[in-house]
Amino acid sequence: MAQPTVFITGATSGFGLATARHFARQGYALIITGRREERLRTLTDELSEYTSVYHAQMDVRDAQQIQQVITDLPPAFRQIEVLVNNAGLALGASPADQAKLSDWHTMIDTNVTGLVNVTHALLPILKQQTKASIINLASIAANWAYPGSHVYGASKAFVAQFSRNLRSDFAGTGVRVTSLEPGLSESEFSLVRFEGDQGKYNAIYEQANPLQPEDIAEIIGWIAEQPAHININSLEVMPTSQAWDNFKVIKQ
Ligand code: NDP
Ligand code: 8X3
Structure with missing residues (x-):
């Protein structure tokens, strides 16, 4: 008998890694994916103590590779009840006219096309479940404009x-869908965004008491564990240290 299984994209760090640990402790089987295979192996070794873990190196931008990963899933990992569409990145935070076009393409290819690729490939399996969840990592940046956010x-x-x-x-079916919209959260996200600049990373998080990946993992677990008749549509989460600022007015 197959175990309820969670499929996580971007499980090699940050939210995805913490979410894998969370669901392992809850007794779900895990499919963990990402591009850095060595990290997937290490996490598989760590979590196999708690549950069944299958890892697959997968770039969400590659629709064919995703399809192959799903085709190759062992029967014990085919009861996928939770999809955590987490893989994503921001590149740069300079004004739009100073941004690299290649960075814009990478963000769209990963955050938009990649998420669509994985969702489309897994829908046939999710639809077979009596209760399923697609939990998509959006961001407060989906809801609020700020300088340097442009394509991200x-x-x-x-x-x-x-x-x-x-x-x-999917209204009225077993497939629930959530847009999870975190604010300031400490992870490799800011190292990726600023090309490994540890000074910029420190400046963002120091004394800000940001959300931690484990906080987001708990929330993802809570969303998935809601009774079948409840759908959390969207959830915006910030650390208490963060809030909105005034609109700016540029006086000429
Ligand atoms: P991390 O940089 O720690 O993790 C990002 C994950 O995405 C990594 O596991 C990385 O794996 C994976 N990833 C990136 N590109 C690809 C790709 N092409 N194919 C497959 N996997 C990929 O960041 P977070 O954990 O903080 O971010 C997770 C998600 O949450 C992202 O979508 C981010 O936009 C969003 N978010 C983050 C916030 C924050 O402040 N940290 C706030 C709001 C939302 P690998 O490199 O091994 O492929
Ligand atoms: C990441 C949060 O505020 O850096 O999605 O855009 S923010």
């Missing part, structure tokens, strides 16, 4: 609206 925020706005539209298609 827009890619996350896509995730939020795609989540709502999926909900419309």
Whole structure:
């Protein structure tokens, strides 16, 4: 008998890694994916003590590779009840006219096309379950504009609206869909965004008491564990240290 299984993209660090640990402790079987295979192996070794773990090196931008991963899943890992569409990144935070076009393409390819690729490939399996959850990592950047967010925020706005539209298609079925929208959270996210600049990383998180990956993992677990008749549509979460600022007015 197959165990309820969670499929996580971007399980090699941050939210995805913490979410894998969370679901392992709850007794779910795990499919953990990401590009850095060595990290997937290490996490598999760690979590195999608690549950069944299957790892697959997978770049969410590659639709064919995703399909192959799903085709190759052992029978024991085919009862996928939870999809955590977590893989994603921001590149740069300079004004739009100073951004690299290649960075914009990478964000769209990963955060938009990649998330769509994985969702489309897994829908046939999710639809077979009596209770399933698709939990999409959007961001506060989907809801609020800030300087330097341009394509990143827009890619996350896509995730939020795609989540709502999926909900419309699956209303009344077992497939629930959530757009999870975290604010300031400490992870490798900011190292990726600033090309490994530890000084910038420190400046962002120091004394800010940001959310931690474990906080987000708990919330993801809570969303998935809701009774079948409840759908958390969207959930915006910030650390208490973070809030909105005034609109700016540029006086000429
Ligand atoms: P991390 O940088 O710690 O983790 C990102 C994960 O995404 C890694 O596991 C990475 O794995 C994976 N990933 C990136 N590109 C690809 C790809 N092409 N194919 C497969 N996997 C990929 O960041 P977080 O954990 O903080 O971020 C997770 C998600 O949450 C992202 O979507 C991010 O936009 C979102 N988010 C983050 C916030 C924050 O402040 N940290 C706040 C709000 C939302 P690998 O490199 O091994 O492929
Ligand atoms: C990451 C949060 O505020 O850096 O999605 O855009 S923020």
